[in-house]
Amino acid sequence: MKTIELHFENKVAIITGAASGMGLLASRELAAAGAKVVMCDVNKESLDNEASVLAADAAVAQSGGTAVPCLCDVRRWEDAQSAAALALDRFGRIDLLLCFAGGNEARVCKSPLPFYEQPREVIDWGLDVNLRGPIYMARACMSAMVERKSGVICLLGSVTGFEGDGRGAMYGTAKSGLFNFVKGLAKAGAPHGVRAFCVSPGPVLTRPGMANMKTLLGRAADPPEVVDFILYLASEKGAFVTGTNHVFDGGRLCVPR
Numbered sequence: 083m084k085t086i087e088l089h090f091e092n093k094v095a096i097i098t099g100a101a102s103g104m105g106l107l108a109s110r111e112l113a114a115a116g117a118k119v120v121m122c123d124v125n126k127e128s129l130d131n132e133a134s135v136l137a138a139d140a141a142v143a144q145s146g147g148t149a150v151p152c153l154c155d156v157r158r159w160e161d162a163q164s165a166a167a168l169a170l171d172r173f174g175r176i177d178l179l180l181c182f183a184g185g186n187e188a189r190v191c192k193s194p195l196p197f198y199e200q201p202r203e204v205i206d207w208g209l210d211v212n213l214r215g216p217i218y219m220a221r222a223c224m225s226a227m228v229e230r231k232s233g234v235i236c237l238l239g240s241v242t243g244f245e246g247d248g249r250g251a252m253y254g255t256a257k258s259g260l261f262n263f264v265k266g267l268a269k270a271g272a273p274h275g276v277r278a279f280c281v282s283p284g285p286v287l288t289r290p291g292m293a294n295m296k297t298l299l300g301r302a303a304d305p306p307e308v309v310d311f312i313l314y315l316a317s318e319k320g321a322f323v324t325g326t327n328h329v330f331d332g333g334r335l336c337v338p339r
């Protein structure tokens with residue numbers, strides 16, 4: 083039987099939201115496949131801890147991969163620039179940008195209020211982390227990709243970008259903004275060998291609570307299922323994919339509600 087091999091040896095990847103969940107898993111997979119990974123997150127303790135676990139990992143050492151922590155708040159323009167500069171100074175180029183940092187503001191800010199009662203800080207967090215962040219990161223990384231005529235940018239959307247959310251209204255708004263942003267990135271990047279795609283999961287078991295979200299298949303996704311799909315699209319196997327949003331939801335959007 084034909085096996086599908088994905089090659090990431092010596093690729094340089096910037097990954098946001100790398101201290102937990104799918105961003106951490108993608109960092110592990112890429113570093114173990116021989117990539118140089120710049121792990122970006124605001125959670126310094128988890129970031130340092132996870133990066134040192136990866137640095138000591140036998141599979142990573144054997145593959146020639148590396149993982150370096152980068153304290154980076156994607157809402158800050160300067161931090162996005164610094165993350166790109168770190169990758170360029172240390173590894174000389176940026177091949178991949180995977181934007182996992184994100185979350186529903188009502189959950190992350192512990193503010194389960196209807197939108198019309200949400201404090202401004204909660205609204206700002208939802209829009210800034212989920213929309214401004216990927217925009218700043220893409221802007222910071224893309225010029226180096228264009229210069230080298232090669233690069234891949236992955237955005238993380240969500241089915242909430244189609245459904246909306248009465249509490250975390252900015253989450254859905256930002257994610258649907260990414261559905262359009264990915265087209266802008268693809269149009270700007272195509273003449274220069276840079277691809278962009280968005281993956282929009284339904285429920286993913288990075289938290290047990292996600293098991294409660296209904297899907298046609300009666301379960302939530304395991305994080306490796308989503309990360310494998312992303313890595314396929316980010317690899318040479320996905321070379322024809324750009325400007326598109328890929329729903330990965332176990333039929334969630336087909337469930338009558």
Ligand SMILES: NC(=O)c1ccc[n+]([C@@H]2O[C@H](COP(=O)([O-])OP(=O)(O)OC[C@H]3O[C@@H](n4cnc5c(N)ncnc54)[C@H](O)[C@@H]3O)[C@@H](O)[C@H]2O)c1
Nearest residue numbers: 099101102103104123124155156182183184240285286288
């Ligand atoms: N888990 C799901 O069910 C699900 C479903 C649909 C979409 N998604 C999307 O997938 C992505 C990853 O989800 P997950 O569940 O693996 O995430 P997670 O909550 O496990 O991890 C998110 C990471 O982002 C980091 N982060 C938060 N704010 C940041 C900032 N300002 N700058 C840099 N890093 C920051 C956090 O510290 C954390 O490490 C998110 O964008 C999420 O919206 C997840």
